Amino acid sequence: MLFEKVLTPSDVGRLNRLVIPKHHAERNFRPFLHPEAAAKGVLMNVELGKGKMWRFRYSYWRSSQSYVLMRGWGRFVKEKRLSAGDLVRFSRSILSSDKQLCIGWKKIDKKKVIGGRLAAPADAGGGQVVIRLFGVDIFPGKKITGGGG
Amino acid sequence: MLFEKVLTPSDVGRLNRLVIPKHHAERNFRPFLHPEAAAKGVLMNVELGKGKMWRFRYSYWRSSQSYVLMRGWGRFVKEKRLSAGDLVRFSRSILSSDKQLCIGWKKIDKKKVIGGRLAAPADAGGGQVVIRLFGVDIFPGKKITGGGG
């Protein structure tokens, strides 16, 4: 497991984007925003067991200093019926030798949340798919010096 | 003096933007939205007597066909404690040889407004600062063709 996030209303709303907490992004997703990686794309595969591919555009917003998943995220939220309070978890696949990046989701039954804590393990559905991130920006403070890379 | 505007509730509210009346914008601010000017920035200086720089993003909204000051405006309103009915005035500095663009503000004491007219000259504070506008859009109907000018 790399990290997980409790989805905010904005993460599942009409903005169609997921904010990746900065420290998690910089610890775990650093390679995906290197210029070279951004140009090629990084990881690609299909949904485990179902054959559906998921791709997300991963980007950095200079103005708000934040990392986000954009394109593809809204469709994911819709298909998985995610809502505020649900969980997403990023991890490396243990099933494949190349440790593909995965995203897992878990519906949280809000009726079971008591005093900010879950009264029972979430069991309202969930799953995990291998994903592809492709970056389109570089890390802040780094200059694009031209071609090379 | 170029022109002045009585601030509306929207100009000082949460929208953080000042609508520049179109005829004033096109008469006085035309250069700031030329592509060339937009790339370089146009005017820059510091607040007279205090050393603080003010910059505003100047833009044209196609959807509403209006010219607006955006980024920076909210902070200006807050710092100067402007409210609806107060005045802002745009002018060219007479103190500098390069005729820098200035914005002045004047608090209007609403208690002195009688029947829509001021009962006395505004005296509740005010001032003037040199500002920088930088455009990020071009005039409607003009295409950016690349380099040129």
Add this chain to the structure above:
DNA sequence: CAGTTGACCTGTATT
């Protein structure tokens, strides 16, 4: 042309 996407912005909570 309406919905989606991309890029930009800001107030507020937190540090």
Add this chain to the structure above:
DNA sequence: TAATACAGGTCAACT
């Protein structure tokens, strides 16, 4: 108290 993170927002280009 100054700086930062980010939830929530905007407009515009693209589809």
